[in-house]
Amino acid sequence: MLSLVAALAVATPVTAVAQTPPAEREQTAKSETVPGPGVSDPMAALTGPGDTQRLSDEKRVTRWAHATDDYPIRTEPRVGARTITRLRYFTEDRRPEVYLVLDGKLDAQGQPWLHIRIPMRPNGRDGWVPADRLGSLNVVRTRLVIDRASKRATLTKSGRTIWRAPVGIGKAISPTPQGNFWIRELLKGDGRVYGTWAFGTSAYSNLSDWPKGGVVGIHGTNQPGLVPGRVSHGCVRVRNAAINRLARLMPIGTPVEIVG
Numbered sequence: 712m713l714s715l716v717a718a719l720a721v722a723t724p725v726t727a728v729a730q731t732p733p734a735e736r737e738q739t740a741k742s743e744t745v746p747g748p749g750v751s752d753p754m755a756a757l758t759g760p761g762d763t764q765r766l767s768d769e770k771r772v773t774r775w776a777h778a779t780d781d782y783p784i785r786t787e788p789r790v791g792a793r794t795i796t797r798l799r800y801f802t803e804d805r806r807p808e809v810y811l812v813l814d815g816k817l818d819a820q821g822q823p824w825l826h827i828r829i830p831m832r833p834n835g836r837d838g839w840v841p842a843d844r845l846g847s848l849n850v851v852r853t854r855l856v857i858d859r860a861s862k863r864a865t866l867t868k869s870g871r872t873i874w875r876a877p878v879g880i881g882k883a884i885s886p887t888p889q890g891n892f893w894i895r896e897l898l899k900g901d902g903r904v905y906g907t908w909a910f911g912t913s914a915y916s917n918l919s920d921w922p923k924g925g926v927v928g929i930h931g932t933n934q935p936g937l938v939p940g941r942v943s944h945g946c947v948r949v950r951n952a953a954i955n956r957l958a959r960l961m962p963i964g965t966p967v968e969i970v971g
Contacts, residue, residue, distance in 0.1 A: 740962035775964035788824035860971030862939035877939035879948030906931015916945035
């Protein structure tokens with residue numbers, strides 16, 4: 712289903728991971744707090760105006776951060792460039808917003824900027840913000856690939872497969888969108904339509920009239936017999952046993968590539 716967080720909010724109170732009991736919370740995957748392999752400061756390689764540093768390959772190392780300001784996101788790394796939208800503190804369901812960080816660059820004055828993916832319509836937008844408008848960079852080494860043709864999802868860590876499962880995807884009239892996305896939040900499911908866990912992604916469906924914008928989720932289900940198949944309004948359905956394992960293995964910030 713679409714806008715899993717919105718529908719869960721209507722059906723039953725949603726509990727964020729941060730609000731789950733400690734024993735249960737320990738079961739969920741965490742991002743690393745170090746900048747990256749062999750690099751104490753990923754921006755240290757930048758020495759002069761115009762220098763650029765790749766910060767995420769979205770396969771083996773991906774960096775993300777929360778916003779520290781509602782600053783404009785610009786089309787180029789310079790003050791005065793056109794504004795695309797603004798940073799925001801929270802997702803549609805009031806969880807801390809997550810920005811996937813692609814690159815770092817020094818502007819003409821030597822000030823550091825970050826190139827980020829933006830969770831918004833239309834899917835696939837990106838832009839630039841000053842580095843100090845985002846918090847500390849977190850690191851994940853996981854990557855989720857969802858293949859619409861085979862109706863299978865595969866999670867890798869540092870390039871090694873650690874999880875795979877069949878999935879349900881969107882119907883022809885409400886397809887699961889293709890593209891590069893990421894995990895923004897993990898919510899406790901309702902135990903029914905949304906199963907035991909529900910991940911919120913940065914993807915938005917073509918059904919924009921859904922509550923809270925039609926966020927595409929990856930969630931469990933109380934109808935495991937429909938998986939695999941084309942069964943949803945855009946979300947990715949996973950059998951509960953598989954989503955339980957995924958919740959332990961896939962941290963916030965994990966890049967999600969939807970192909971096929």
